[in-house]
Amino acid sequence: MLKVAIFQFSGTGNTYYISQRIQEEIRDKRIICDLYSIESLKESNHLVDHYDVIGLGYPVYGSSIPRIVRKWMDGLRFRTDKRGFVFCTQMMFSGDGAAYAARILRKKGYKILEQEHFNMPNNITDYKIFRSKKEIDYEKIERKNTKKIKRFVKNILLERRYLKGSNPFSLLLGLTQRVPYTFFERRMMNHAIKLEPNCILCGKCVELCPTKNFVIKDDSLKVRNRCVLCYRCINHCPVQALHTNKKTLVEKPYHGPTAQFKIRDVMMSDLLTEVIDELEL
Numbered sequence: 001m002l003k004v005a006i007f008q009f010s011g012t013g014n015t016y017y018i019s020q021r022i023q024e025e026i027r028d029k030r031i032i033c034d035l036y037s038i039e040s041l042k043e044s045n046h047l048v049d050h051y052d053v054i055g056l057g058y059p060v061y062g063s064s065i066p067r068i069v070r071k072w073m074d075g076l077r078f079r080t081d082k083r084g085f086v087f088c089t090q091m092m093f094s095g096d097g098a099a100y101a102a103r104i105l106r107k108k109g110y111k112i113l114e115q116e117h118f119n120m121p122n123n124i125t126d127y128k129i130f131r132s133k134k135e136i137d138y139e140k141i142e143r144k145n146t147k148k149i150k151r152f153v154k155n156i157l158l159e160r161r162y163l164k165g166s167n168p169f170s171l172l173l174g175l176t177q178r179v180p181y182t183f184f185e186r187r188m189m190n191h192a193i194k195l196e197p198n199c200i201l202c203g204k205c206v207e208l209c210p211t212k213n214f215v216i217k218d219d220s221l222k223v224r225n226r227c228v229l230c231y232r233c234i235n236h237c238p239v240q241a242l243h244t245n246k247k248t249l250v251e252k253p254y255h256g257p258t259a260q261f262k263i264r265d266v267m268m269s270d271l272l273t274e275v276i277d278e279l280e281l
């Protein structure tokens with residue numbers, strides 16, 4: 001029986017939401033599909049062994065891949081016995097956002113069946129140019145993505161290749177964002193998070209951060225140099241004490257793609273019992 005695993009990283013919930021919908025759609029076809037959170041895994045090659053098809057999902061950052069996902073991909077072994085699919089979430093456009101990771105997976109031997117982009121709400125809430133005045137329309141998000149996910153899954157299962165972003169125009173568009181973003185990432189990202197004096201030391205950022213970028217020591221919050229710019233801490237700080245932009249503080253944080261969304265869910269992996277047994281976890 002076909003077994004599918006989706007490995008995903010999601011800073012603020014959009015990618016997790018799409019991953020879960022894809023998982024549900026695949027399971028509806030009576031196919032095993034497990035969902036893993038990249039941030040909760042140290043090593044994935046043992047897990048990959050158990051599946052026929054490997055999916056990768058991530059949020060696009062400047063048409064690039066979040067650092068935490070790149071690191072995860074670096075750890076993957078070369079293998080030619082796996083099929084794969086890649087999807088990314090974005091607020092507007094990314095050119096070759098999914099094709100970029102697909103190229104890396106192809107170099108690792110994977111046969112890529114599908115690449116797709118899903119437009120989701122913006123999670124950058126400390127830059128005025130990105131601020132939207134409209135309330136988030138959860139029904140619209142659901143409506144808009146349902147059809148696309150059905151088509152995406154159908155194509156994967158029928159091995160009908162649809163490779164979004166694999167054309168010269170998309171590559172060029174991607175490069176116009178990726179080149180400046182990579183420069184910014186190298187130069188400034190480690191020191192990206194700014195802390196305001198109104199911090200109440202609640203420890204939420206310490207708990208939520210996927211890279212353990214925060215520690216509370218001597219009655220103050222210390223920010224280490226491990227930020228991957230996922231915006232989770234910024235959007236979930238209860239007093240809006242965190243941001244990346246000296247000029248603008250967060251006014252309206254982004255709390256995820258559904259009204260009942262729980263941010264802690266994005267950190268969890270869905271482990272198959274048989275896999276746990278074999279790994280003797």
Ligand SMILES: Cc1cc2nc3c(=O)[nH]c(=O)nc-3n(C[C@H](O)[C@H](O)[C@H](O)COP(=O)(O)O)c2cc1C
Pocket residue numbers: 009010011012013014015016058059060061062063064089090091092093094120121122123124177229230231
């Ligand atoms: C650092 C950063 C860079 C981003 N760059 C882009 C981009 O180049 N194009 C785009 O459409 N959205 C961009 N976004 C928006 C996110 O990709 C989008 O909101 C995504 O769905 C967030 O997913 P998540 O909730 O799973 O983290 C960026 C967000 C962040 C935090």
